[in-house]
Amino acid sequence: MTDREILDWFEKACAFHHKKAPGLAIGAAMVAACEERLGEVKDKVNAICESTSCLCDIIQVMTGCTLGNRYLKTYEKLGRYALTLYDRADGRGVRASIDISKISAEKTPELYNFFMRTRSAEVKAGGEARRKSGEQVVKEFMSVRQEIIKLENVWLDKFGKGDMLPAAPCVNCGESFLRSSSEEKCGVCSGEMRYYRPG
């Protein structure tokens, strides 16, 4: 994919994300690299995002793998800035990550600081400084993207359509919920997933 095409996806993803995040440009190049290496698939392309971050949004915009259609899964606990695209038919996949060791602090200082989380306090505070820094991060990234994106061929341990859990009404609240075990109460009524209290 050309720089222009990657930057077009970046713009589209910024609109979806409602924020101009440099990580979206980096993610766009990572997705493009995975797609190119993966090539033709036998079934649908599915995706794993190794964190819940802006990377999820670029995956959704570019690949059509979404949380809603369940072609995208996120591993929030893993927390790595990486993704895998794979063929749902046989689990053949390509994983993309960033090789931090190849980012030069001299040649691409803002990109380096972005990944090391060492951008200036002024930048961290937001506003104009943050916007400018973001533009610089994207510019530096585009000049070295081929060298710092690391691709790996992988085979997924689990792949395929996945089970659709049966839905049944909760014996306490009566709302229909997806039952993953023999528990007859939904996660809120059982207390396991309670996140609100009555107002």
Ligand SMILES: [Zn+2]
């Ligand atoms: Zn309930």
